[in-house]
Amino acid sequence: MTTNAYAQLALYLALLGLLAWPLGRYLADVMAGRSRVVTGPLGAVERCGYRLAGVDPAHEMDWKRYALALLLFNLLGALFVYALQRLQGWLPLNPQGFGAVSPDSAFNTAISFVANTNWQGYAGESTMSHLTQMLALAVQNFLSAATGIAVVFALIRGLARHGAATVGNFWVDLTRATLYVLLPLSLLLAVVLVGQGVVQNFQADRQAQTVTTVQYQRPLLDAAGNPVRDAAGQPRTETVTTRAQTLPQGPVASQEAIKMLGTNGGGFFNANSAHPYENPTPLSNLLQMLAILLIPAALCFAFGREVGDIRQGWAVLAAMTLLFVVFALAAIWAEQQGNPGWRALGVDQAAGAWQAGGNMEGKETRFGIVASALFATVTTAASCGAVNAMHDSFTALGGLVPMWLMQLGEVVFGGVGSGLYGMLVFALLAVFIAGLMIGRTPEYLGKKIEAFDMKMVALVILATPTLVLAGTALALLVEPGRAGILNPGGHGFSEVLYALSSAANNNGSAFAGLSANTPFYNVLLGLAMWFGRFAVIVPVLAIAGSLAAKPRLAVTAGTLPTHGPLFVLLLIGAVVLVGALTYVPALALGPVAEHLALWAR
């Protein structure tokens, strides 16, 4: 570990805290309708929209109606994204002339973007028209994040209110989160990113003439477009010499900003944030990492404010930060160790003033080890899934970190909204376990936690592991599932486990060696993403409705305080315990076995 590693981590956390504090206050005020932004001239535009839509913003919904509105809206979004992909060949803003996306890939991508996952089976630069990127994908980047914010505020209201029948108005929450939070932040970040070198235009790709020629082998095709084979049945190739290089263009920066702020993660290009046109400098990298965790961290403060006790927000944030630091240091350490197999080959992997050293396969020079490993931790702590280095090429333990962070349910900061509502569910579990230990009825923020609430908590906590483990088992049992694996041995198993963990937890990053753009994986992962998202959201809203109706109990000497260090430890314990009990056997078969094999040689 270099000094610079600690410096970059410390700088990141300090800036995150500094930015999240004021944003938390703003978020709370905007979502409650108290902010001057809402009551001012911009609010007139918002109210005009409600009139058009026939929405009475003062009319609140009970949890069932809230959930129904949310599901309906997201279903509509999925249908629209699917349709646009299938029709893009006939629509404008398609300078590369891309045809329709295949039905299974379009199904997968539609769910993926609606569910805030942004798993990408396709390669952006060779599949999606500019119109599809903007009107379908970028729009869902906003709306799926706004959906997350809406859900967490419904839950916060459930905790803050007593004897109430309603948890808010979904249309109002959705609109405010989009217009007042995501949109201005994205505008600002996008323009700064352009300044760093992220492209932003509506041109077709440019063709450059490179300095020297490049030679490569191209398969020979006959007149019908089929490969020509030699006598032995091998496809014949021809040597091509070229100086042409494609320089891809498009509205990248605008999509990049919301991709991070909404913890979406779907890149404009295949290489995602490793691509120099998406993430050109170390500064753009820092800003992207900050953007990922900014709203999730700010929501902790907004939560504390709305329940009338800011210490409650600090406690949740402290638990998240402690877990985050441990995971980040583990990832940086593992990657800096390098690859033991290369030592005998005369490769210099030592970190020094003039090189990053370590395991540089799949990593960019400008980011080196620290900014790559830190990014991997940030993106999987959140439900972002953007990558600036190829996780598939991480060392065994370095790859275990992002995988386990996702499997913990992405509650270490987590996705926009989904991180905090996931963590609050774990808080309910923590007080429940503590209540069992001391023999008292569990309470959280003065709300008695009863059988119905715990049933919903259990649903939330069991839904994603079921999808991950059953899905992985299924994929490994059938031929189309095994056919996608690239790497041999334990690492191949890790590729499948990672894919299901990523999909069901709505992350979207990948051990990208897995060939997942097949009908089998597109359907399996599409279903995992849909249920991983909405089979969690509906029980969370049920908890919100149930808690809102309850009276608030007075604090007594027997009440377990939920703002101190003891509770922070309890909360971390609940998260780690569930994550470890569920996933250690699977992880032992994948990254752990691989690590032992790699270092035993």
Next chain:
Amino acid sequence: MKLIRPALVLFAALTLVTGVAYPLAVTVVGQALFPAQADGSLIVRDGELVGSRLIGQSFTDPRYFWGRPSATGPMPYNGGASGGSNLGPANPALKQAVEDRIAALRAADPGNARPVPVELVTASGSGLDPHISPAAAQWQADRVARLRGLSPARVRALIAAHTEGRQWGWLGEPRVNVLALNLALDAAR
């Protein structure tokens, strides 16, 4: 149903705002403030577009500095198909690739027995990495100087002139832009 109309109207309105107005606004502001960056940081030499400062190019001629190995297909540094190798750390194919790259580097510079900087034998994440570390540039300096008939000091000075430190002294890693360095080499004749 009373939920259908709000769903349709708000979806349409928010789609227009976030999917049309927002990217247009970013394009207008971005192009006005940072026109060169917004169009891809292009490099034009003698009226010809030779590449971008941000997108690396393949160099296999020993008279030039070589960049990171690139795993894009069908040719290296294919700007139309970015991506990494995705080979796992224990994959024999990765070890073979590293061995092949070491052999090629040694063949181009038989007198150089120093250990090879790791970046010169590992594929980047994007396959388009425009940079190498200063260590990787220094490792190649004597070869380039010898084959071009330039003094090693001159080549090292060029490397130094094209080395960027950590941003703000803190962020990322020090690096050398390979395309810019090679263009400067050509101009130094």
